[in-house]
Amino acid sequence: xxxxxxxxxxxxxxxxxxxxxxxxxxxxxxxxxxxxxxxxxxxxxxxxxxxxxxxxxxxxxxxxxxxxxxxxxxxxxxxxxxxxxxxxxxxxxxxxxxxxxxxxxxxxxxxxxxxxxxxxxxxxxxxxxxxxxxxxxxxxxxxxxxxxxxxxxxxxxxxxxxxxxxxxxxxxxxxxxxxxxxxxxxxxxxxxxxxxxxxxxxxxxxxxxxxxxxxxxxxxxxxxxxxxxxxxxxxxxxxxxxxxxxxxxxxxxxxxxxxxxxxxxxxxxxxxxxxxxxxxxxxx
Amino acid sequence: xxxxxxxxxxxxxxxxxxxxxxxxxxxxxxxxxxxxxxxxxxxxxxxxxxxxxxxxxxxxxxxxxxxxxxxxxxxxxxxxxxxxxxxxxxxxxxxxxxxxxxxxxxxxxxxxxxxxxxxxxxxxxxxxxxxxxxxxxxxxxxxxxxxxxxxxxxxxxxxxxxxxxxxxxxxxxxxxxxxxxxxxxxxxxxxxxxxxxxxxxxxxxxxxxxxxxxxxxxxxxxxxxxxxxxxxxxxxxxxxxxxxxxxxxxxxxxxxxxxxxxxxxxxxxxxxxxxxxxxxxxxxxxxxxxxxxxxxxxxxxxxxxxxxxxxxxxxxxxxxxxxxxx
Numbered sequence: 329x330x331x332x333x334x335x336x337x338x339x340x341x342x343x344x345x346x347x348x349x350x351x352x353x354x355x356x357x358x359x360x361x362x363x364x365x366x367x368x369x370x371x372x373x374x375x376x377x378x379x380x381x382x383x384x385x386x387x388x389x390x391x392x393x394x395x396x397x398x399x400x401x402x403x404x405x406x407x408x409x410x411x412x413x414x415x416x417x418x419x420x421x422x423x424x425x426x427x428x429x430x431x432x433x434x435x436x437x438x439x440x441x442x443x444x445x446x447x448x449x450x451x452x453x454x455x456x457x458x459x460x461x462x463x464x465x466x467x468x469x470x471x472x473x474x475x476x477x478x479x480x481x482x483x484x485x486x487x488x489x490x491x492x493x494x495x496x497x498x499x500x501x502x503x504x505x506x507x508x509x510x511x512x513x514x515x516x517x518x519x520x521x522x523x524x525x526x527x528x529x530x531x532x533x534x535x536x537x538x539x540x541x542x543x544x545x546x547x548x549x550x551x552x553x554x555x556x557x558x559x560x561x562x563x564x565x566x567x568x569x570x571x572x573x574x575x576x577x578x579x580x581x582x583x584x585x586x587x588x589x590x591x592x593x594x595x596x597x598x599x600x601x602x603x604x605x606x607x608x609x610x611x612x
Numbered sequence: 613x614x615x616x617x618x619x620x621x622x623x624x625x626x627x628x629x630x631x632x633x634x635x636x637x638x639x640x641x642x643x644x645x646x647x648x649x650x651x652x653x654x655x656x657x658x659x660x661x662x663x664x665x666x667x668x669x670x671x672x673x674x675x676x677x678x679x680x681x682x683x684x685x686x687x688x689x690x691x692x693x694x695x696x697x698x699x700x701x702x703x704x705x706x707x708x709x710x711x712x713x714x715x716x717x718x719x720x721x722x723x724x725x726x727x728x729x730x731x732x733x734x735x736x737x738x739x740x741x742x743x744x745x746x747x748x749x750x751x752x753x754x755x756x757x758x759x760x761x762x763x764x765x766x767x768x769x770x771x772x773x774x775x776x777x778x779x780x781x782x783x784x785x786x787x788x789x790x791x792x793x794x795x796x797x798x799x800x801x802x803x804x805x806x807x808x809x810x811x812x813x814x815x816x817x818x819x820x821x822x823x824x825x826x827x828x829x830x831x832x833x834x835x836x837x838x839x840x841x842x843x844x845x846x847x848x849x850x851x852x853x854x855x856x857x858x859x860x861x862x863x864x865x866x867x868x869x870x871x872x873x874x875x876x877x878x879x880x881x882x883x884x885x886x887x888x889x890x891x892x893x894x895x896x897x898x899x900x901x902x903x904x905x906x907x908x909x910x911x912x913x914x915x916x917x918x919x920x921x922x923x924x925x926x927x928x929x930x931x932x933x934x935x936x937x938x
Contacts, residue, residue: 345653354859359938406782435721436720436721436722442692443688443692443721444716444717444720445716446716447712447716449681449718450681450685450688450713450717453681453686453689454685454686454688454692454717455689456682456686456689457685457686457687457688457689457690457691457693458689458692458693459689460674460686460689460690461690461692461693461694461695462693464650464671464672464695465693467893484681485681485682485685485713488676488677488679488681488682489682489685489686491677491679491845492676492677492679492682492686497700513907546873550866588683
């Protein structure tokens, strides 16, 4: 796939944010803050980092992207549509009866999802299984990306997998932690303190990279750096702004788990369209 | 399925062996046939009898440590890449602890992971109630896409393991710890799906699964001495249930006793009661654990204590015969 200039990637990320708002207001339910915060990471992955073919989702040589925190799937659907996996018009079917775009992602309904997720904490261990299989098949050039939420890593299953990835030195796994500091019940450090995250992952045998997850260039650079670490699995702790791009949603944990109403959506879209104009003018 | 099933001489001092050993040997054999077969264990390699496989194929063996959630989710990932992973622990822990992961990452995902739960039933013995898994049949048979198998003995467990390696679906294999009588032979047929009529009869159907089928056969012998001609069904595949064979038998006999080493609520007894109440209402008595836990003790004393023996099956048969329509 032809690499796009940064300004184009930023525009795409902004378009994806607009689509997320439109999908959520049409659906009438779903998660807002996480998907908005992850738009830059998903743009970087699908438009620069991943070795994939949107017209052939089962291409045997593809990299594998697992969305472990399945509730953030609107950002994945929107990015996949923009990347050419399916028509953008299909995004409006999110959460509707008969749609391929289930409220939480189901592999068997939509090609290209790699797995089914929603219940938290299971993506990393599935990636471990895939990585072990790739090692047995001498195919470690294929890369595994696992996007996880920060609240998600309260789950014990995550640490079981983290230990195993350290034991087997599964260096073709790059985990990306959506460190947006919120979960359903409030700020992560109040609900269940996670820090010192770097020390925890390092103690489990991982190489840790910390970035601004809303900086597309930083995401691309970090993924390249992760490929150069051959002795250990890598986790990119991506410091993200929840609700990124929509002023009244940013940093507000109450937007974790619900969708905007039509008035709120209108306001959000106005803001994002202004932002889109700004991106273009800044680069002109 | 009925006819000459070439059974062992189970009445006269049958050989005994734990059915988990048959699994261990079956896994080794499956691994020799197909290089995609892998073994994943959670710190119980010898107990689950995976050591036969591990010794022969160390590069295809993975130990996740005492981490049963990781056990099955890792299995899902392996299966996603075309492997045939057998993932094994004690059934109290897998699927006891990791049921949601089984539901989401294996069943909803329709990944052909082979979940093997050893140490089911009260026959686990002295370890006590924590380790005597009684709810696994109920837990697993409610899951869409899942196939549930409880072999009667070691020989059948080996055949079941080989059949599982060929099955494109998620499977659960229920095993027990202690040595139990071998009632089948190498020549006894086994496939995933059919119920087998081990002894034909006309008065009452005794439907057993797993370790309890042997006891149903003993009960049929005792009933014969009392002039009652019992038909014995062995139901190794609890899901999908072989409705046709069961209904044909019950239509003939008009009375049924189900026999299992687990909770009758949701177990084989539950499954057959559901079938019959819709299709063919029939007097039924369910032998098994009735909404309580086990406790420490030796296998034989526990089986007697909890009514899991031929004597109690015979009593239950008399109960249903009394209810039978003339």
